[in-house]
Amino acid sequence: MRAVYETPRPENCAPPRILIAFYTYSGSTGKLAEVLQRLTGGTLTRLYPSQPYPSRFPELLEQVRREIHSHHYPRLLPVSESPAGYDIIFVGTPNWCGTVAPPLAAWLRRNRTALTGKVLLPFYSHCGGEPGDIAGAVRSLCPQAQVGPAFAACPDEGDLAAKLGVWLTGCGVLPTFAV
Ligand SMILES: Cc1cc2nc3c(=O)[nH]c(=O)nc-3n(C[C@H](O)[C@H](O)[C@H](O)COP(=O)(O)O)c2cc1C
Numbered sequence: 001m002r003a004v005y006e007t008p009r010p011e012n013c014a015p016p017r018i019l020i021a022f023y024t025y026s027g028s029t030g031k032l033a034e035v036l037q038r039l040t041g042g043t044l045t046r047l048y049p050s051q052p053y054p055s056r057f058p059e060l061l062e063q064v065r066r067e068i069h070s071h072h073y074p075r076l077l078p079v080s081e082s083p084a085g086y087d088i089i090f091v092g093t094p095n096w097c098g099t100v101a102p103p104l105a106a107w108l109r110r111n112r113t114a115l116t117g118k119v120l121l122p123f124y125s126h127c128g129g130e131p132g133d134i135a136g137a138v139r140s141l142c143p144q145a146q147v148g149p150a151f152a153a154c155p156d157e158g159d160l161a162a163k164l165g166v167w168l169t170g171c172g173v174l175p176t177f178a179v
Pocket of ligand 1: 098099132155
């Protein structure tokens with residue numbers, strides 16, 4: 001098996017240090033992050049915008065569209081984890097208007113120097129609408145990182161652990177998969 005992500009790690013080296021950085025608005029991406037944590041033993045870090053998003057959908061959608069179109073990167077509450085100490089970083093987001101939600105985009109952009117050469121594995125939750133290109137968006141925010149294929153799931157999708165396991169195995173993060 002190869003991948004993770006293309007640059008092979010030397011044999012007998014320490015296991016990769018794994019960070020799972022994610023933004024979730026209504027909890028579905030958070031559930032994916034928790035299953036990933038269970039499967040990989042990675043460290044979870046949840047991102048929060050300093051200014052919470054509106055709770056009503058029309059205002060939320062209007063604000064999100066405005067931020068995406070104007071490339072606005074919202075301020076975030078401080079987080080204790082920096083990507084510098086990690087080898088593989090899972091980055092999670094809801095699919096918002098076919099792309100990465102602005103809080104994750106902000107974190108990626110602000111950390112893009114520290115993310116140089118790191119393996120970034122995107123995962124996202126969606127409702128079956130516009131698929132967009134989440135991995136492509138992560139790649140453009142962090143052009144010096146090694147971005148792998150994205151994992152996508154709907155909130156009500158069953159057997160998340162098995163599906164995530166197949167993806168992790170394909171990415172070379174888990175040598176064999178057992179839930
Ligand atoms: C502002 C907004 C835009 C969205 N755009 C899309 C979209 O383009 N495609 C899609 O499949 N789902 C879209 N969704 C649905 C979310 O991706 C979906 O509900 C997701 O599971 C939410 O994840 P969360 O619970 O982690 O916030 C959108 C939701 C919101 C609130």
